[in-house]
Amino acid sequence: MKALVLGGGGREHALVRALSLDPGVTDLHCAPGNPGTSELAENHVINVVDGLAVTQLAARIGAELVVIGPEAPLVAGVADALRERGIPVFGPDKEAARLEGSKGFAKEVMQAAGVPTARARLCRSPHQVAEALAEFGPPYVVKDDGLAAGKGVVVTEDRAAAERHARECGRVVVEEYLDGPEVSLFVVSDGVHAVPLLPAQDFKRAYDGDQGPNTGGMGAYAPLPWAPPGLVDEVMETVVRPTLAEMARRGARYQGLLYVGLALTSAGPRVVEFNARFGDPECQVVLDRLATPIGALLQATDTGGLPSDTRLDWRSGAAVTVVVAAENYPGDPVKGDLITGLDAASAVEGAYVLHAGTAWSGARDLKANGGRVLDVVGTGDTLAQARERAYAAASRIELRGSFYRRDIAERAAAQAS
Ligand code: AMP
Ligand code: GLY
Numbered sequence: 001m002k003a004l005v006l007g008g009g010g011r012e013h014a015l016v017r018a019l020s021l022d023p024g025v026t027d028l029h030c031a032p033g034n035p036g037t038s039e040l041a042e043n044h045v046i047n048v049v050d051g052l053a054v055t056q057l058a059a060r061i062g063a064e065l066v067v068i069g070p071e072a073p074l075v076a077g078v079a080d081a082l083r084e085r086g087i088p089v090f091g092p093d094k095e096a097a098r099l100e101g102s103k104g105f106a107k108e109v110m111q112a113a114g115v116p117t118a119r120a121r122l123c124r125s126p127h128q129v130a131e132a133l134a135e136f137g138p139p140y141v142v143k144d145d146g147l148a149a150g151k152g153v154v155v156t157e158d159r160a161a162a163e164r165h166a167r168e169c170g171r172v173v174v175e176e177y178l179d180g181p182e183v184s185l186f187v188v189s190d191g192v193h194a195v196p197l198l199p200a201q202d203f204k205r206a207y208d209g210d211q212g213p214n215t216g217g218m219g220a221y222a223p224l225p226w227a228p229p230g231l232v233d234e235v236m237e238t239v240v241r242p243t244l245a246e247m248a249r250r251g252a253r254y255q256g257l258l259y260v261g262l263a264l265t266s267a268g269p270r271v272v273e274f275n276a277r278f279g280d281p282e283c284q285v286v287l288d289r290l291a292t293p294i295g296a297l298l299q300a301t302d303t304g305g306l307p308s309d310t311r312l313d314w315r316s317g318a319a320v321t322v323v324v325a326a327e328n329y330p331g332d333p334v335k336g337d338l339i340t341g342l343d344a345a346s347a348v349e350g351a352y353v354l355h356a357g358t359a360w361s362g363a364r365d366l367k368a369n370g371g372r373v374l375d376v377v378g379t380g381d382t383l384a385q386a387r388e389r390a391y392a393a394a395s396r397i398e399l400r401g402s403f404y405r406r407d408i409a410e411r412a413a414a415q416a417s
Helices: 010-020 051-061 071-075 078-084 103-113 126-136 159-169 231-249 282-289 294-300 342-346 383-394 410-416
Strands: 002-007 027-032 065-068 120-123 140-144 153-156 172-175 182-190 194-196 205-207 211-214 219-222 255-265 268-275 318-325 351-355 358-361 365-368 372-380
Touching: 002 010, 002 051, 010 027, 010 282, 010 294, 010 351, 010 372, 027 051, 051 078, 065 078, 065 294, 071 078, 103 120, 103 172, 103 231, 103 268, 120 126, 126 140, 126 159, 126 172, 140 159, 153 159, 153 211, 159 172, 182 231, 182 282, 182 294, 194 231, 219 282, 219 383, 231 255, 231 268, 282 318, 282 372, 318 383, 342 351, 342 383, 351 383, 372 383, 383 410
Parallel strands: 002 027, 002 065
Antiparallel strands: 120 172, 140 153, 140 172, 182 194, 182 255, 205 211, 219 318, 255 268, 318 372, 351 372, 358 365
């Protein structure tokens, strides 16, 4: 199978890596990719939100599978363009991707499908915002209605800050605060049948102890030793199947990856958000654990469907990823500084490094080129061992001003041992 991955972050490096380990994948391409993907695939410089440019590239290389990594091309309709040309694609069409692209639309679908989620109000004026904030009370949750790369959400006790965020965004969703640990569950769907992957946990705040601003994600681990038994079945039953059925009913069959962001509240799992693509950096640890070759699985969502008895095999043990972020992330990250120590980091047993925001500096040197620069992955028999290896590897990386959280998977590893 010839495969093309769209995107250029850590998630896409993980996807390229997983495809490179699939014996059924003979030819691997990535656009635009990054220095990490260039070691496993041929990188192509194109604008990945341009459907015509993507279909032309896919046709030229004879792609039999295009995996769309980020949300922007999905929301722009790149999957539609590929399907129109008969090129198999992993990722939902534009209309179905609105589950991520519009918080208001996602709430409407959840309501129609009876999916458990936070009560919410779509607000178009400061007056509506004030009413909704009063109705739900603190902590206040205010979300930009459009795409904001995980940074459009403010959760605060400070009413003035909540109102300020709403003013800056314009159209917002104000919702009830959900208390409880968060879980990311990814589901591979052909629009009718769906297969869950391993649940993972992400760390959204910038600093240790869940302090600081929300980010795209500072680290992740899988599996979750503390997850209640039956959690995945319950979410498939109460969230995934009703949502897929509701989308099909609306003529927006959902093919691709459905990311279910959950809060495990005392009243049961509640949906915090849907995304139309793999979570980053959760994807990195989930794919690390997947033993089933990924190419045919992703392709089946668009060609004849997933067999309803699809079973996935998982490696025993655990994976932890720690994100090395550039100085000043998630504000205006410092770019251009030299990165060293990657070989030393990869020499740590059970550890490897995925590129997230890097670029070549000259022919051989690497520089930081984004907020999240590297994802250091540690694997092991236990969460504690995976963690140790991830941190041993991360400590060998040098990038001026960079930082990473020291507490990724700390509590779960302590509980599990
Ligand atoms: P979202 O972009 O909707 O995923 O929100 C980003 C992050 O904000 C989530 O991962 C949560 O940590 C937090 N968050 C969003 N909605 C809620 C909510 N209703 N209650 C508590 N925290 C929330
Ligand atoms: N890590 C959270 C996300 O990808 O949305």
